Amino acid sequence: xxxxxxxxxxxxxxxxxxxxxxxxxxxxxMAVLRSPHPHxxxxxxxxxxxxxxxxVHAVLHAGDIGDKRFGRFTRDYPVFAVxxxxxxxxxxxxxxxxxxxxxxxxxxxxxxEYVQRPPLLSPAEALATDAEPIHPGYxxxxxxxxxxxxxxxxxxDARVVGEPDSAFAECDELFExxxxxxxxxxxxxxxxxxxxDASGDRVIVHAxxxxxxxxxxxxxxxxxxxxxxxxxxxxxxxxxxxxxGNPFVESICYFLSAYTGRPVRGRxxxxxxxxxxxxxxxxxxxxRTGLVNGRIHAHQSRFVxxxxxxxxxxxxxxxILPMLGLPLGAYDVPHLDESxxxxxxxxxxxxxxxxxxxxxxxxxxxxxxxxxxxxxxxxPLEFKTRNARHAISRNLIAKVRSESAxxxxxxxxxxxxxxxxxxxxxxxxxxxxxSTVKLSANGQxxxxxxxVPDQGAGSFEAFGRLVATRLGVERSRIQxxxxxxxxxxxxxxxxASRVTVVVGRACDxxxxxLLAALKLDAPPSGDTTYWIPDALQAVGAAxxxxxxxxxxxxxxxxxxxxxxxxxxxxxxxxxxxxxxxARRAVLAVNVGPVLNPVGLRGQLEGGFIYGLSQTLFEDLxxxxxxxxxxxxxxxxxxxxxxxxxxxxxxxxxxxxxxQGLAGVRAVGELVNIGVPAALANAIDDAVGVRLxxxxxxxxxxxxxxxxxxxxxxxxx
Numbered sequence: 191x192x193x194x195x196x197x198x199x200x201x202x203x204x205x206x207x208x209x210x211x212x213x214x215x216x217x218x219x220m221a222v223l224r225s226p227h228p229h230x231x232x233x234x235x236x237x238x239x240x241x242x243x244x245x246v247h248a249v250l251h252a253g254d255i256g257d258k259r260f261g262r263f264t265r266d267y268p269v270f271a272v273x274x275x276x277x278x279x280x281x282x283x284x285x286x287x288x289x290x291x292x293x294x295x296x297x298x299x300x301x302x303e304y305v306q307r308p309p310l311l312s313p314a315e316a317l318a319t320d321a322e323p324i325h326p327g328y329x330x331x332x333x334x335x336x337x338x339x340x341x342x343x344x345x346x347d348a349r350v351v352g353e354p355d356s357a358f359a360e361c362d363e364l365f366e367x368x369x370x371x372x373x374x375x376x377x378x379x380x381x382x383x384x385x386x387d388a389s390g391d392r393v394i395v396h397a398x399x400x401x402x403x404x405x406x407x408x409x410x411x412x413x414x415x416x417x418x419x420x421x422x423x424x425x426x427x428x429x430x431x432x433x434x435g436n437p438f439v440e441s442i443c444y445f446l447s448a449y450t451g452r453p454v455r456g457r458x459x460x461x462x463x464x465x466x467x468x469x470x471x472x473x474x475x476x477x478r479t480g481l482v483n484g485r486i487h488a489h490q491s492r493f494v495x496x497x498x499x500x501x502x503x504x505x506x507x508x509x510i511l512p513m514l515g516l517p518l519g520a521y522d523v524p525h526l527d528e529s530x531x532x533x534x535x536x537x538x539x540x541x542x543x544x545x546x547x548x549x550x551x552x553x554x555x556x557x558x559x560x561x562x563x564x565x566x567x568x569x570p571l572e573f574k575t576r577n578a579r580h581a582i583s584r585n586l587i588a589k590v591r592s593e594s595a596x597x598x599x600x601x602x603x604x605x606x607x608x609x610x611x612x613x614x615x616x617x618x619x620x621x622x623x624x625s626t627v628k629l630s631a632n633g634q635x636x637x638x639x640x641x642v643p644d645q646g647a648g649s650f651e652a653f654g655r656l657v658a659t660r661l662g663v664e665r666s667r668i669q670x671x672x673x674x675x676x677x678x679x680x681x682x683x684x685x686a687s688r689v690t691v692v693v694g695r696a697c698d699x700x701x702x703x704l705l706a707a708l709k710l711d712a713p714p715s716g717d718t719t720y721w722i723p724d725a726l727q728a729v730g731a732a733x734x735x736x737x738x739x740x741x742x743x744x745x746x747x748x749x750x751x752x753x754x755x756x757x758x759x760x761x762x763x764x765x766x767x768x769x770x771x772a773r774r775a776v777l778a779v780n781v782g783p784v785l786n787p788v789g790l791r792g793q794l795e796g797g798f799i800y801g802l803s804q805t806l807f808e809d810l811x812x813x814x815x816x817x818x819x820x821x822x823x824x825x826x827x828x829x830x831x832x833x834x835x836x837x838x839x840x841x842x843x844x845x846x847x848x849q850g851l852a853g854v855r856a857v858g859e860l861v862n863i864g865v866p867a868a869l870a871n872a873i874d875d876a877v878g879v880r881l882x883x884x885x886x887x888x889x890x891x892x893x894x895x896x897x898x899x900x901x902x903x904x905x906x
Contacts, residue, residue: 202646207426210383210398211457217385218247218286220443220456221293223300224466225275225282228309228536228815229324232274232282232302240285240296247450249296251283255445258412260437261502262404264509265332266325267539269412269441275304276324277499277538278816279466286446286454309815313473313494313533316342324499324534335509344497345509348529357488357525361480365562368476369554371884373469373496373817374808376543377827380428381463386443387453393420393444398427400434400645401683406675408437409444424672427645427684431800432542434645435685436503438467464825465817468503468541469810471532472496475554477517479562486524486577491517493530493551496540501532503541511540516551518559520615520754522579536815542685544800545859548618549866553805553884556614556867561880570871574615582780582841583615586756589778589839594758597774607762609773610876614868617752620856621686622744625693626679629657629700630735631708633723636661637669638700641681642693644672647858648789649689653697656785660701662713667720679737687856690785692740694854700738707734753855754780757798757864759834761872768892770806770873772834778841782855791838793857798836801865803828809885 201207237249252270259265271282283300287293310316310324323341328334335345358364384397393413399405402422410417427434439456447454458467473495480488493513501509510532517528532540543549563573571591578584594611628639638657644650650670658665673679681693705712708725726732759775777798784790807826810817819825866884874880879894 202426209380209426209428210385210396211455213385213396213425215385215387215453215455217453217455218288218446218450219290219293220439220446220454221285221287221290221297222281222442222462223283223297223302225271225278225280227275227304227306228278228311229307230275230304231307232271233305234303235283236301237283239299243292243296243299245288245292246285246296247288247452248286248446249283249300250445250449258441259331260408260412260441261333261500262435262505263333263507264335264501266328267500267502269445277536279462279538280499281442284442284446286450286452309536310342311535311537311815313496313531313535316533316535317531324536333507342534344501344532344534345506346529346531347508347510347514349514350527352525354488354490354525354527358480361482361487363481363566364478365558365565366476366478367558367561367882368474369557369882370474371472371550371553373472373538373810373812374543374804375464375469375810375825376431376433376541377808377822377825378429378431378433378463381458381460382434382439382467383457384440384443385453385455386440386447388444388447389451389453391419395420395422395440396425397422397440398425398434399437399440400427400430400643400685402643402675403641403681404435404683405437405440409440412441413444413448421674421676423674424643427643430645430684431544432546432685433467435505435542435683436468460821461819464810464819465538468498468539470543470546470549471511471540473550475517475550477554477558479558484566484573484576486518486521488525489518489523490527491529495530495532496535496537497532498535498537498539500539501534503539511547513547513551516548517555520579520583520617521577537812538817545618545863548616548859548863549801549804552614552616552863553866553870556616556864557870557882560867560871560874571613578615580754582754583617583756585841586754586778586780587615589841590756590758590776593776593837593839594760597760606766607764608876609760609762610872610874611758611760612868612871612873612875614757614864614871616860616864617754618687618856618860618863619752620691620742621688622742623682623686623688623692624741625681625696627693627696627700627738628677628679628735629704629738630733631704631722631726632733633726635667635669636663636722637671638697639671639673639677639679640693641673641677641679642689643684645684647689648786648792649693652690652786652789653693656694656697657701660698661704661722662715663720663722687858688742691854691856692742694785695740695742696738697740698738699740700736703736703738704734707736753782753857753860755860755864757861757868759865759868759872761869761876763873763876763891765877765895768888768890768895770869770886770888770891772802772832772869774835776837776839777861778839779857779860780841781857781860782842784840785854790857794838794861795836797857797859797861798865799828799833801862802832802869804862805866805869805884806832806886809887
């Protein structure tokens with residue numbers, strides 16, 4: 191099942207792209223029975239009525255498969271709940287039937303006897319001294335964190351730079367603010383889905399999963415079989431944004447298929463995707479900053495994250511998102527004191543959602559700095575420019591300042607709204623990883639074979655262009671294919687904005703090796719016609735194939751250089767309703783050389799819209815541990831009418847030596863992190879309401895306007 195499109199996205203726009211649900215098969219259909227309680231013991235499960243329903247082939251629960259757990263690092267998530275449930279939506283049993291309607295009817299016929307326990311729904315409750323352990327068997331989990339200061343901690347981290355205690359004593363001004371944020375969803379357009387066939391000697395899997403090789407390892411571990419027994423075949427991924435790195439569907443489909451001897455197709459409903467997979471971590475961040483003569487001298491950050499019922503969705507050895515270094519990361523801060531804790535709670539697991547950690551941290555820190563500047567009576571951009579660590583940051587601030595100044599000069603009437611402008615400064619680096627690619631050339635075309643999946647970000651087109659440029663041939667001569675895990679290639683998967691940098695290195699290496707195999711140091715100059723047949727004839731070969739390798743180690747990530755950005759947003763606020771509308775925005779970024787201009791703009795614009803949506807609208811609204819959203823009709827997303835005019839400026843600096851592909855940087859998770867603070871700052875500029883909780887909903891804005899008016903009346 192390989193993509194055969196010559197130009198990336200052609201198959202998508204023509205409707206020929208193959209997604210997990212499009213793979214033809216005479217398959218059974220999966221339905222899952224989920225816990226209705228956030229915390230309860232399982233006393234018994236009765237499945238006889240479900241088994242007896244015509245068309246049902248299997249009904250499975252933990253009593254049938256045992257305690258089978260998965261996790262991207264710590265394996266604490268059971269395929270089916272064992273003895274108790276720890277969040278509302280946790281899988282308890284599953285059905286395989288001839289059609290989806292029958293499977294769902296059968297799942298509804300399963301009877302589970304529960305004894306409810308008091309749920310721990312917040313980090314404060316879970317980390318109380320007398321709180322019962324949510325995972326009493328934690329020490330026995332594979333890759334459990336060896337030392338924890340509380341039995342309900344998923345993980346904790348801390349660091350100190352300089353001498354923060356004495357530095358705070360030296361400060362002439364101190365400022366402290368706390369920020370909070372709600373749970374939100376990654377909200378991919380395509381819900382989680384898979385087709386698993388375990389009927390033969392080998393298990394064939396088509397899955398909407400961004401880490402095929404990790405999925406193969408996970409399924410092999412759950413099944414107790416060699417990895418060689420599993421082949422993960424690539425299909426298109428209809429949106430990921432961090433969510434599709436866990437075998438929520440694939441694991442259940444495997445056990446049902448192994449039991450029935452039939453292929454099993456599973457697809458989560460949007461309600462299940464929203465309420466039973468994973469979401470952005472809720473939590474709080476308290477920031478304390480000390481100044482000396484108007485410059486940041488000391489800073490303290492205290493993160494408290496709601497990690498939910500399982501740590502499994504996070505690939506972190508410490509069990510917590512890498513939060514340290516994110517607040518004020520773009521600024522010169524000589525003395526730092528940072529800590530972060532993540533708690534187990536009886537809520538939906540905290541997972542990776544686009545820019546996990548940065549989204550929350552930059553909202554808080556850029557708001558915090560704006561509040562400091564306003565309290566000092568100083569222009570916020572002057573304050574940020576003075577304290578910025580990098581020259582490129584100062585250049586980006588100057589660019590958005592000059593562009594946004596034109597808005598104010600226009601003096602546009604606001605009607606029944608009040609206008610305001612807000613700014614933010616941010617940066618992000620690519621993640622580490624390894625990848626190999628295969629590059630072959632014959633008389634007709636060059637074929638580039640990739641192990642990384644196509645998650646829809648335009649990376650396949652970027653790599654096709656990269657190889658075409660390095661070989662000096664037309665892009666139409668490059669065929670880009672995604673290969674299965676049987677290809678012998680390796681890849682860590684799509685995530686952490688690493689794909690372009692890591693896989694790009696592998697493509698560059700392969701192109702260099704192909705030229706060397708053709709006895710050339712560089713392609714023939716001055717002509718882009720397909721010159722390779724003559725070169726093949728010269729070396730006496732009909733076809734040549736090489737393998738390229740790309741790698742970025744954890745210690746090299748910082749050396750690659752960050753992508754930097756600055757953002758200005760103008761909003762119009764309705765004082766009578768609290769409704770906020772973004773009217774226009776200007777984005778300035780430093781992302782290095784551009785491989786795919788259309789793809790780059792798509793990523794930058796898409797990131798901006800994603801951040802806008804999660805800032806103003808998106809909220810999973812858990813009530814007593816339950817997320818009761820049936821579809822995207824209930825989960826508000828930004829639509830076309832919410833998106834403002836966006837001006838985009840690329841501001842490049844000279845690439846530093848050794849930055850991989852001549853300074854190419856990550857962009858996929860760059861822009862969305864700057865949107866929340868820019869909007870919060872703009873709202874404050876417009877109506878004098880400082881919101882410190884996400885989302886920045888109309889209700890919160892209106893409440894702030896009314897409170898401000900009440901205080902003004904009381905002060906008369």
